[in-house]
Amino acid sequence: xxxxxxxxxxxxxxxxxxxxxxxxxxxxxxxxxxxxxxxxxxxxxxxxxxxxxxxxxxxxxxxxxxxxxxxxxxxxxxxxxxxxxxxxxxxxxxxxxxxxxxxxxxxxxxxxxxxxxxxxxxxxxxxxxxxxxxxxxxxxxxxxxxxxxxxxxxxxxxxxxxxxxxxxxxxxxxxxxxxxxxxxx
Amino acid sequence: xxxxxxxxxxxxxxxxxxxxxxxxxxxxxxxxxxxxxxxxxxxxxxxxxxxxxxxxxxxxxxxxxxxxxxxxxxxxxxxxxxxxxxxxxxxxxxxxxxxxxxxxxxxxxxxxxxxxxxxxxxxxxxxxxxxxxxxxxxxxxxxxxxxxxxxxxxxxxxxxxxxxxxxxxxxxxxxxxxxxxxxxx
DNA sequence: ACAACCATGTAAGCGGTTACATGATTCA
DNA sequence: TGAATCATGTAACCGCTTACATGGTTGT
Numbered sequence: 156x157x158x159x160x161x162x163x164x165x166x167x168x169x170x171x172x173x174x175x176x177x178x179x180x181x182x183x184x185x186x187x188x189x190x191x192x193x194x195x196x197x198x199x200x201x202x203x204x205x206x207x208x209x210x211x212x213x214x215x216x217x218x219x220x221x222x223x224x225x226x227x228x229x230x231x232x233x234x235x236x237x238x239x240x241x242x243x244x245x246x247x248x249x250x251x252x253x254x255x256x257x258x259x260x261x262x263x264x265x266x267x268x269x270x271x272x273x274x275x276x277x278x279x280x281x282x283x284x285x286x287x288x289x290x291x292x293x294x295x296x297x298x299x300x301x302x303x304x305x306x307x308x309x310x311x312x313x314x315x316x317x318x319x320x321x322x323x324x325x326x327x328x329x330x331x332x333x334x335x336x337x338x339x340x
Numbered sequence: 341x342x343x344x345x346x347x348x349x350x351x352x353x354x355x356x357x358x359x360x361x362x363x364x365x366x367x368x369x370x371x372x373x374x375x376x377x378x379x380x381x382x383x384x385x386x387x388x389x390x391x392x393x394x395x396x397x398x399x400x401x402x403x404x405x406x407x408x409x410x411x412x413x414x415x416x417x418x419x420x421x422x423x424x425x426x427x428x429x430x431x432x433x434x435x436x437x438x439x440x441x442x443x444x445x446x447x448x449x450x451x452x453x454x455x456x457x458x459x460x461x462x463x464x465x466x467x468x469x470x471x472x473x474x475x476x477x478x479x480x481x482x483x484x485x486x487x488x489x490x491x492x493x494x495x496x497x498x499x500x501x502x503x504x505x506x507x508x509x510x511x512x513x514x515x516x517x518x519x520x521x522x523x524x525x
Numbered sequence: 526a527c528a529a530c531c532a533t534g535t536a537a538g539c540g541g542t543t544a545c546a547t548g549a550t551t552c553a
Numbered sequence: 554t555g556a557a558t559c560a561t562g563t564a565a566c567c568g569c570t571t572a573c574a575t576g577g578t579t580g581t
Contacts, residue, residue, distance in 0.1 A: 165439025252486035254350025301437035
């Protein structure tokens with residue numbers, strides 16, 4: 156039972172869902188592909204944590220709908236009282252930055268601009284998720300409160316990222332304009 | 341050649357270093373264990389990207405010092421012109437949050453407090469790294485400029501994290517104080 | 526004595542990505 | 554006709570973690 160398994164179990168405490176739908180719903184909080192999710196669901200079914208039924212559809216392909224069992228809920232509750240792990244920092248941009256001196260500042264400018272675009276798309280993504288939440292989500296008693304606070308975390312992180320990109324660009328511009336000025340004198 | 345390999349190559353363009361030292365230097369930017377780094381260095385040596393020599397020490401165990409070769413520098417330069425990948429978001433706390441409704445708000449309060457402590461230790465860590473950089477690091481022309489901006493990114497991210505934790509605690513407190521007030525009436 | 530730090534390695538196993546494989550429906 | 558979305562699976566491979574393994578020095 157890895158972390159992703161518990162996340163899927165958690166989503167299934169809300170609604171009966173298909174593997175495909177779970178993949179889409181877990182994406183904003185934990186990046187996972189269908190090839191990882193389907194085997195996990197099968198194994199949890201074998202272990203009696205989930206029950207499943209096939210639902211026939213006419214307009215779309217048939218799907219397998221999963222539901223949590225009591226045993227699954229118990230497993231989830233046990234997890235709640237274990238320590239929460241902290242995320243490992245592993246961003247390629249960091250490594251690019253620490254060895255950018257082997258090349259020129261133009262490539263660095265492009266990395267920062269691309270990253271700013273990415274942060275902006277992330278910001279729009281989390282804002283859209285927040286907009287789609289029911290109004291009651293802002294109340295700590297709501298079942299959507301968790302989504303509300305993690306999506307807000309997403310927007311805050313994205314905003315900080317954008318801010319950082321602007322800051323780096325500002326430093327670069329100031330430096331190279333100054334150099335340009337001294338050269339023309 | 342994975343991302344970590346290029347990061348090690350980049351660090352080695354500055355100084356000749358041992359595997360142990362590289363492990364310590366890469367940690368702030370890319371979390372990696374010695375068991376992953378040593379085999380990578382061996383393979384890069386076999387591929388002619390690095391050269392190595394053993395240095396005898398009297399007070400400490402002997403160490404193997406690595407240096408980048410011209411072929412290694414070329415490999416690093418090629419990498420500089422490939423697209424930068426974006427980090428995958430995978431934080432256990434997010435998954436805990438989205439299924440916290442199966443349990444009580446007390447456990448959630450503990451997760452947030454623990455995470456705030458972690459962010460605070462991260463902040464102190466990056467501030468210490470910044471303090472140890474030479475003054476010239478703030479100049480985009482300095483070889484330490486990359487370190488300066490990524491460590492600053494670390495402090496900004498940590499500060500945002502702390503802010504978020506306070507915000508969540510504020511929401512929780514307001515809600516449960518209000519509930520307490522209505523109950524005593 | 527014991528812990529902490531320095532220093533280097535190997536092996537097993539898990540988590541995640543990429544690619545392979547199939548197939549229906551809808552829309553441009 | 555071709556691309557996009559829905560839908561489910563398997564197999565190979567890579568990256569990273571955990572554990573195993575060794576051994577010297579320094580400080581409490």
